[in-house]
Amino acid sequence: MSKLNIPIEHATLANGLRVVISPDRAVPVVTVGVYYNIGFRLEPQGRSGFAHLFEHMMFQGSEHAGKTVHIKLINSSGGVLNGSTRYDVTNYFEAVPSNALERTLWLEADRMRSLKVDKENLDNQLAVVKEEIRVNVLNQPYGGFPWLDLPPVANRNWHNAHNFYGDFTDLDAATLDDVQRFFKTYYAPNNAVLLILGGVDPAEGFALAKKHFEAIPAGKLPPPADVAEPPQTEERRATVQERLGTVPALAIGYHAPQRRTPEWYALAMLDQALHGSRAGRVYRTLVLEKQIAVEASGGIHYPMGDVLDYNGPMLMVTSLLHKPEYSADATIAAFDQVIREVQQQGISAAELDSVKVKFRSDYFSTLEGGMGGYMPRFGLMHYLACFTLFDDDPTLVNTILDGFVAVTPEQAQAAAKKYLVPANRAIAIRRPKNAGVAEAA
Amino acid sequence: MMAATTQQPLSPLVPPLTLERPVVWPPRVEHTLANGLRVVLVESHTIPKFDAQLLFRSGNAIASHIAPGLAEMTAACVRTGTESRAEREIDETLRRMGADLGCGGGADNSSISFSGLSEFSRDLLLVAADVARNAAFRAEEFERERRQKLEEIKIERTTPGFLAGERLRKVLFGAHPYAVASPTPEQVAAYTREQMIGYYRQHYVPGNAILLAVGDFDPPKFIAQVEEAFAPWKAGAREEREYPAPPQLCGRHVHFVDFPGAVQTQVLLGHRSITRQHPDWFALSLANALFGGAFNSRLVMNIREAKGYTYSPRSSVHPLRQHGYFSVHAAVRNDVTAATITEMFYEMDRMRSLPVGADELADTQNYMTGVFSIGLATQDGLAGQLATVYLNDLPKDYLETYRERVRALTLNDVLHAARKYFDTANAQIVVVGDRKEVGDQASLFGEVSWYGAQGAPIG
Numbered sequence: 001m002s003k004l005n006i007p008i009e010h011a012t013l014a015n016g017l018r019v020v021i022s023p024d025r026a027v028p029v030v031t032v033g034v035y036y037n038i039g040f041r042l043e044p045q046g047r048s049g050f051a052h053l054f055e056h057m058m059f060q061g062s063e064h065a066g067k068t069v070h071i072k073l074i075n076s077s078g079g080v081l082n083g084s085t086r087y088d089v090t091n092y093f094e095a096v097p098s099n100a101l102e103r104t105l106w107l108e109a110d111r112m113r114s115l116k117v118d119k120e121n122l123d124n125q126l127a128v129v130k131e132e133i134r135v136n137v138l139n140q141p142y143g144g145f146p147w148l149d150l151p152p153v154a155n156r157n158w159h160n161a162h163n164f165y166g167d168f169t170d171l172d173a174a175t176l177d178d179v180q181r182f183f184k185t186y187y188a189p190n191n192a193v194l195l196i197l198g199g200v201d202p203a204e205g206f207a208l209a210k211k212h213f214e215a216i217p218a219g220k221l222p223p224p225a226d227v228a229e230p231p232q233t234e235e236r237r238a239t240v241q242e243r244l245g246t247v248p249a250l251a252i253g254y255h256a257p258q259r260r261t262p263e264w265y266a267l268a269m270l271d272q273a274l275h276g277s278r279a280g281r282v283y284r285t286l287v288l289e290k291q292i293a294v295e296a297s298g299g300i301h302y303p304m305g306d307v308l309d310y311n312g313p314m315l316m317v318t319s320l321l322h323k324p325e326y327s328a329d330a331t332i333a334a335f336d337q338v339i340r341e342v343q344q345q346g347i348s349a350a351e352l353d354s355v356k357v358k359f360r361s362d363y364f365s366t367l368e369g370g371m372g373g374y375m376p377r378f379g380l381m382h383y384l385a386c387f388t389l390f391d392d393d394p395t396l397v398n399t400i401l402d403g404f405v406a407v408t409p410e411q412a413q414a415a416a417k418k419y420l421v422p423a424n425r426a427i428a429i430r431r432p433k434n435a436g437v438a439e440a441a
Numbered sequence: 442m443m444a445a446t447t448q449q450p451l452s453p454l455v456p457p458l459t460l461e462r463p464v465v466w467p468p469r470v471e472h473t474l475a476n477g478l479r480v481v482l483v484e485s486h487t488i489p490k491f492d493a494q495l496l497f498r499s500g501n502a503i504a505s506h507i508a509p510g511l512a513e514m515t516a517a518c519v520r521t522g523t524e525s526r527a528e529r530e531i532d533e534t535l536r537r538m539g540a541d542l543g544c545g546g547g548a549d550n551s552s553i554s555f556s557g558l559s560e561f562s563r564d565l566l567l568v569a570a571d572v573a574r575n576a577a578f579r580a581e582e583f584e585r586e587r588r589q590k591l592e593e594i595k596i597e598r599t600t601p602g603f604l605a606g607e608r609l610r611k612v613l614f615g616a617h618p619y620a621v622a623s624p625t626p627e628q629v630a631a632y633t634r635e636q637m638i639g640y641y642r643q644h645y646v647p648g649n650a651i652l653l654a655v656g657d658f659d660p661p662k663f664i665a666q667v668e669e670a671f672a673p674w675k676a677g678a679r680e681e682r683e684y685p686a687p688p689q690l691c692g693r694h695v696h697f698v699d700f701p702g703a704v705q706t707q708v709l710l711g712h713r714s715i716t717r718q719h720p721d722w723f724a725l726s727l728a729n730a731l732f733g734g735a736f737n738s739r740l741v742m743n744i745r746e747a748k749g750y751t752y753s754p755r756s757s758v759h760p761l762r763q764h765g766y767f768s769v770h771a772a773v774r775n776d777v778t779a780a781t782i783t784e785m786f787y788e789m790d791r792m793r794s795l796p797v798g799a800d801e802l803a804d805t806q807n808y809m810t811g812v813f814s815i816g817l818a819t820q821d822g823l824a825g826q827l828a829t830v831y832l833n834d835l836p837k838d839y840l841e842t843y844r845e846r847v848r849a850l851t852l853n854d855v856l857h858a859a860r861k862y863f864d865t866a867n868a869q870i871v872v873v874g875d876r877k878e879v880g881d882q883a884s885l886f887g888e889v890s891w892y893g894a895q896g897a898p899i900g
Contacts, residue, residue: 028462029818064452068737068746073451075737076804077458078811095818097811102456127749127774134705135752135772141599198818199462243702244599247592277541279532288528291585294592323592354537361539361558364488369819376818 004398006367006380009202010388013210015218016190020384020394021205022197022377031377032104033093033195034112035385038186040164041087041312042225049166052085053129053174054182058092059083060121062107063114067121070107077103080375086304088311089389091382095375098199102208105194109212112192115183122176133165141244146251146319146428147304153238154253154426159227160313188219193388197377229255229313235422239328242430247294247324249430250331253315254419256300259307260391265403266411267419268300268307271316272355273347273412274338275299276362279354282318285338292334295321306366308383308400311390315426316419328429339420346413356405363401464814466841469827470660472667476676478647480667481827483655485820490539491656491663492556492820493566494828495573498651499644500549502763503682505618508636509628512546512644514590515637519553519645520544521582523575528582531568540565542572548619549762550832551644556821559657563666570670573645583634590629597623598894602772604698605709605873608892612696612869613713613766616685625896646677651831655824687713687764690867693887699876700894706778706874710785711768712864717760717833723846724858729758731805731855732792732863733769739788740769748784750777762833767862775874779882782870789868792859796852810844 010020043051061067074081079096092111094104137143148163155161194213196205232255242249257263274282275298286293298318300307322331347355366379380397387396470482504511520543522528535542540557542565553573557565597603607622614620652667690712715721726734733740733756744750754771769789773781816822817840830839872883876891883889891899 027818028464029815064454068742069451071746072737072804073455075735075808078807078814080812080815081736095815097461097814099459099461100811101459103458106454106456124746124749128745128752131705131750131772131774132752134774135602139601139703139705139772141596246595246599277532277536279529279536284529284532287589288585291588294589321592321596323588354533357539357558358536361490364490364558365556368488369821376815376822 004401006398008384008395008397009206010394011206013189013214015214015216016188017209017213017216018193018388019206019209020193020195020388021200021202022380022384023200023202023205024198025201027199027376028098029095029376030098030101030199031093031095031195031197031375031381032101032108033091033381033385034108035089035091035193035195035389036187037088037191037389038090039086039088041159041227045158046170047174047178048163048170049129050170050174050178050182051090052164052166053125053171054179055083055085055090056125056129057117057122057179058111058115060117060125061115062111063116064110065107066116070111073103073107079104086309087301089385091385093375093378093381101196101200101205105208105212108194109216112187112189112213113216115180115187117176117179119176122174122179126171126174129166129171130168137165142242142249142321142430145249145430146253146317149240149428149430150251150253150315150317150426153236153428154255154315155229155313157227157229159225160229184219185222188221189213189216190218191221193385195381195384197381227312233423236426237429239429239431242432245430245432247321248328248432249319249321250328251317251319251428252332252335252425253317253428254425256314256316257415257419259311260403262411263415263418266407266415267316269352269355269359269404269407270342270347270412270415271300271307272359273342273351275302275318276355276358281338281342282335286320286334290334291323292326292331293320293322309386311386332427339416342413342416343420346409346416349409352407352409352412359404360401367397464817464844466817470664472664474647474668474672476647476672476674477678478671478674479651480664481651481653481831482658482660482663483823483827484658484660485655485823486657487820489559489657490556490820491559491562491654491658492824493554493569493652493654493656494824495553495569495650495652496828496832497551497644497649498549498679498832499649500547500551501621502548502618502684503644503680504640505621507640508624508632509621510624511632511636511640512551514546514586514629514632515640516544516546516551517586517590518578518583518637519572519576519641521586522577522579523571524577525575526568526571531572534564534568538565542569544572562658562663563669566666566670570674574674576641578634578638578641580634583637587629587632591626594623594626594629601700601703601705601707601873604700604894605707605770605871607896608696608698608871608873609709609711609766609768609869612871613687613690613711614764615688617687617764618684619687619761619764643680647671647674648676648678649680653824653827653831655820655827684763690869693866693868693870695870695872695883695887695889696892697876697880697883697889698871698873698892698894699899700873701875701877703873703875703878704775705772706775706872706879707770707772708778708781708785709768709770709871710782710868711766712868714758714765714767714862715760716762716765717829717835721858721861722760724850724854725758725862727805727809727847727850728792728855728858728862729756729767730809731797731801732756732788732859735805735808737804737808739791740785743788744771744781744784748777750774750781760833775878778872778874778879779885782886786865786868789863789865793863793865796856799852802850802852802855806847806850809847813843
């Protein structure tokens with residue numbers, strides 16, 4: 001197996017901003033990202049949804065680029081842009097023809113230096129965010145399942161357990177003052193990483209980064225939020241009503257071991273054996289063979305991310321839609337049979353090898369595009385950012401696979417026995433209100 | 442009021458664009474097998490993988506007289522085993538090669554898409570060819586897929602966005618097969634294995650197919666592997682069928698799908714439009730991008746950024762093979778349903794009445810040409826662009842000349858396209874929401890036909 005050798009150059013500016021450049025001079029397109037080490041898990045207690053609402057505010061204007069200017073300048077330069085709020089990071093990213101690199105960096109620097117928004121902007125985005133939540137969660141069958149359902153059942157620490165999209169009452173309580181305070185606290189250059197990938201000359205990239213970002217003053221960062229989860233001693237379950245969907249939904253989440261430990265690598269490979277593609281044991285057994293479920297998917301950090309892009313406690317999730325003629329208990333019993341098999345018989349060396357090949361292949365695709373797929377090098381940007389913010393080492397992108405490849409069948413079996421036990425899991429159930437939407441008379 | 446979107450002068454600090462790097466279109470290698478299968482290859486060495494699509498120029502439309510959704514259901518079954526490989530063997534073989542393989546069927550086309558590590562290209566091509574030639578349609582897998590389809594379409598009928606799109610297709614296409622977005626439960630229950638096998642034998646044939654591959658390979662070697670895998674495939678030709686014409690719709694009409702308890706309303710208005718072969722396609726694409734296709738478009742700036750009615754409003758031109766259609770969509774809070782429809786028509790009419798600004802034209806030209814380059818930067822992006830060209834019989838130099846053709850468009854072209862193709866007078870307005878909450882607002886825009894979520898008219 002050939003070693004990865006993606007070119008990575010990195011430096012830290014005087015104000016603490018880390019800059020990572022991965023050049024590929026052959027392409028006429030450049031991908032730019034700014035990642036801040038603040039995600040919805042880390043938002044202040046009692047302010048559910050604030051990190052995400054704030055992400056919207058970053059598009060509402062900065063000192064030299066007022067409302068809509070950011071969007072207009074990127075689109076009219078031939079580029080696309082977006083942002084997203086995740087567990088431990090919030091990111092802003094653009095893919096543009098490489099002749100718009102300096103313009104893009106200028107825009108990102110302007111909003112890192114000076115968020116300039118007013119009450120009208122806040123009210124506007126509050127309304128937009130509410131429609132986002134309605135279209136994705138409240139007016140959608142299985143909306144938010146299982147990413148909003150499992151955390152409050154599985155976790156006891158508010159940071160891990162609250163409504164990440166936000167309760168409307170919490171969102172309504174947001175003030176401009178909160179917005180500016182959040183900006184000052186978390187959006188400092190020393191809490192961020194800038195990434196430039198693709199059609200860029202590294203020397204030029206670093207020079208432009210210095211020119212536009214280095215004068216932004218560093219901030220005094222608050223102590224990191226305590227996201228530790230107290231140990232769980234017995235299984236947790238909760239059932240809620242599914243208002244629209246017609247079949248029952250059920251999700252099982254096991255607390256995963258700490259990232260980058262041998263047990264974590266082992267559980268990650270076991271996760272692939274369980275949830276990877278149609279050959280994965282969960283899909284094969286429950287959907288294809290026993291035909292209890294009509295849909296099955298899952299993974300560590302599913303469905304918000306993957307095994308490589310979070311930093312803190314996390315669940316390995318199995319998400320099922322099952323036939324109404326099977327009860328939740330019968331479905332869980334069939335799932336438990338799958339788990340028992342890997343605990344008692346383990347997984348063969350051949351299966352493990354095959355899982356590793358697929359993992360490597362998927363990793364390449366994620367680096368190239370990945371996670372939505374509409375931006376070249378999105379995955380590479382994403383992993384470089386996470387490894388910089390979480391591990392202070394972007395070059396892990398080239399070596400992280402080694403840890404997964406080293407997992408033995410014995411380690412995978414041991415991880416199954418230790419982690420895939422009822423006392424370490426939570427189950428969230430959605431029971432449909434209707435067998436179908438009845439025809440109005 | 443549009444106060445919040447009034448263009449402010451740009452700061453003099455905005456860095457200018459530097460010199461553009463040339464967009465180099467990698468050469469295509471074309472090859473035709475003796476059985477008629479066309480092969481198009483493009484090298485792309487971004488990652489040690491390749492992305493391939495075996496495309497068939499037949500879909501649900503051509504089989505609609507036999508059973509609606511037949512191409513899609515056939516595709517689901519094709520994936521479930523061949524005469525010599527059980528389903529599990531296929532899945533495990535793919536995993537061992539780091540590969541994915543999926544089958545799909547749409548209105549006009551069907552596909553077997555596969556991607557995997559280049560080192561296994563020969564074996565992956567052999568599996569794909571086996572799936573294309575020797576699918577077994579075993580009874581047990583067929584019944585399982587049918588049941589899954591049944592549950593899937595029941596869930597679709599609880600999805601407001603689906604209900605809106607389905608109703609618009611029904612209204613715009615009438616007796617034409619494009620009218621059917623999804624089969625009914627009764628139609629799925631009536632599917633037979635023999636229908637699937639018949640469809641497969643008739644349409645999964647080399648003369649009806651094209652194999653596109655983009656990736657990290659050496660073309661001559663890859664062609665030899667394609668020959669090995671696909672040469673034994675028995676020849677067979679493409680078939681065509683005539684369809685009833687879609688209706689001529691005159692005047693605005695409201696089509697309201699009642700969704701009791703909805704906490705948000707789906708607005709989807711539209712009318713029929715042109716296909717990609719039409720000479721006005723580029724002008725209409727640009728008019729659409731400027732109007733509502735991009736983030737920085739008039740529609741988004743108005744009803745999202747100025748008014749906060751919605752999260753992701755968009756307009757699109759949907760180019761099916763025989764007819765296209767144009768649509769404008771937003772999911773909005775209930776109390777601004779009428780206001781949203783008013784703004785959609787206002788923005789469409791503004792495009793029809795006044796030339797857009799020269800700066801808007803230039804901005805949109807840059808947007809379209811830039812996004813086009815970005816779309817070529819990944820293997821699957823490149824494969825998608827190739828599929829567009831070959832499935833629509835576009836000129837050979839379509840991709841190479843795309844940017845010039847966009848840049849050549851004038852203010853007059855855009856005005857002409859909007860006048861001709863933004864048909865506000867005859868637009869059909871689909872609303873999916875709670876009739877008790879928003880029925881009155883919808884009624885302001887024309888005569889209303891009322892439907893239930895299962896599709897039947899209600900009083």
